[in-house]
Amino acid sequence: MFQQLLQQIEKQLLEKKPLVVYRKPGQKLVKGIFQSDTKLHHCSDFKETGFVFAPFDEKDDVVLIPLEEVVEAQFDLSAQHNHQDITAPIEYSPSEFDGRNFHLQLVSKAIKEIEKGTFKKVVLSRQILTTYQGTPLQLFLKLLNTYTDAFCYMWYHPKVGLWLGATPEVLVSIQNKNIQTMSLAGTQPYKGEPNPEWKNKDIEEQAMVTDYITEVLKSMVTQLQISETESLRAGSLMHLRTKITGRLKDLDIKKLLKVLHPTPAVGGMPKNEAYLFIKANENYNREFYTGYLGELNFKEEIARASNNRNIENKAYRAIHTKTDLFVNLRSMQLEDQTATIYIGGGITIDSIPEQEWEETVNKSATMLKVIQK
Numbered sequence: 072m073f074q075q076l077l078q079q080i081e082k083q084l085l086e087k088k089p090l091v092v093y094r095k096p097g098q099k100l101v102k103g104i105f106q107s108d109t110k111l112h113h114c115s116d117f118k119e120t121g122f123v124f125a126p127f128d129e130k131d132d133v134v135l136i137p138l139e140e141v142v143e144a145q146f147d148l149s150a151q152h153n154h155q156d157i158t159a160p161i162e163y164s165p166s167e168f169d170g171r172n173f174h175l176q177l178v179s180k181a182i183k184e185i186e187k188g189t190f191k192k193v194v195l196s197r198q199i200l201t202t203y204q205g206t207p208l209q210l211f212l213k214l215l216n217t218y219t220d221a222f223c224y225m226w227y228h229p230k231v232g233l234w235l236g237a238t239p240e241v242l243v244s245i246q247n248k249n250i251q252t253m254s255l256a257g258t259q260p261y262k263g264e265p266n267p268e269w270k271n272k273d274i275e276e277q278a279m280v281t282d283y284i285t286e287v288l289k290s291m292v293t294q295l296q297i298s299e300t301e302s303l304r305a306g307s308l309m310h311l312r313t314k315i316t317g318r319l320k321d322l323d324i325k326k327l328l329k330v331l332h333p334t335p336a337v338g339g340m341p342k343n344e345a346y347l348f349i350k351a352n353e354n355y356n357r358e359f360y361t362g363y364l365g366e367l368n369f370k371e372e373i374a375r376a377s378n379n380r381n382i383e384n385k386a387y388r389a390i391h392t393k394t395d396l397f398v399n400l401r402s403m404q405l406e407d408q409t410a411t412i413y414i415g416g417g418i419t420i421d422s423i424p425e426q427e428w429e430e431t432v433n434k435s436a437t438m439l440k441v442i443q444k
């Protein structure tokens with residue numbers, strides 16, 4: 072079954088037709104969605120059904136791969152990949168350090184703006200361009216083997232490009248009117264400790280994201296619940312995470328995404344001031360990095376045991392509408408033999424430029440690991 076899916080992916084790529092193949096965190100099921108022509112579909116009212124691929128910039132179009140053909144297969148981890156040490160150091164080419172001065176200056180400039188009161192937090196990012204060996208599909212398989220707790224994907228459209236990623240961050244999951252989201256921020260290298268100590272900078276930076284999400288959701292949901300904040304491992308990194316749940320008053324996904332994207336985990340606080348700084352000062356276009364991607368309005372048939380004793384053995388089926396969106400982090404774009412890796416981090420009043428650079432270096436390991444092996 073899985074072999075068949077792989078063949079279909081290869082064929083689709085060869086024919087230069089759109090596809091997405093992905094696995095949700097902690098699952099074995101890999102889904103492939105295949106489009107039969109090369110038309111570029113967009114989302115407009117978010118009542119569409121399909122796989123969405125949204126850029127960081129809200130002004131740009133959200134791409135949709137409709138559910139023409141869906142192929143599913145179970146993926147078993149390859150034995151040879153099971154014992155990889157994802158915390159081992161990675162190698163850097165000297166050219167990687169070219170961007171260091173620019174990033175240090177960018178962070179310093181942001182700190183000055185924070186001191187002036189322009190904004191409280193801004194997420195600043197950069198690119199690494201590197202060559203890679205093997206095919207995109209081989210890299211996708213490495214992602215599946217390496218990052219079992221992430222949302223792993225490969226997305227392709229001949230008019231847009233080819234992206235791969237393994238993200239730990241849920242933007243929002245919606246089932247009927249129940250929503251789940253998270254505030255994920257604060258980063259340190261994973262050193263074998265599941266509950267490490269956190270610096271105040273990380274705690275405050277992550278709390279800003281929780282406060283923002285709670286504030287914008289207040290008027291849109293009932294039964295708002297905020298979990299304890301916990302440490303979450305994402306490959307060779309640790310983050311702080313708070314889960315947030317609630318029940319939507321109206322099922323208006325477009326309206327919800329307008330307030331949730333971009334959260335201060337990838338944009339900043341306040342949203343518009345941080346966005347303007349990013350646009351004016353990052354020296355490249357983020358495109359789909361820090362955008363979001365995933366299933367939009369999928370119909371899911373759920374079998375439920377009936378509570379009625381008389382029809383005890385009969386299960387009834389209920390159709391649910393489900394949306395599962397992830398933030399496009401720890402991702403890269405492949406073009407010919409060049410991989411462009413995107414990485415960033417949150418800057419606050421307590422940021423130290425050198426450490427912020429180091430953080431982006433650490434984050435780049437997620438993709439560099441699969442490229443360099």
Ligand SMILES: C=C(O[C@@H]1C=C(C(=O)O)C=C[C@H]1O)C(=O)O
Binds near residue numbers: 196258401415416
């Ligand atoms: C921006 C990225 O990650 C985001 C920023 C984080 C931070 O600043 O600590 C942590 C997790 C993500 O929300 C990235 O991985 O590129």
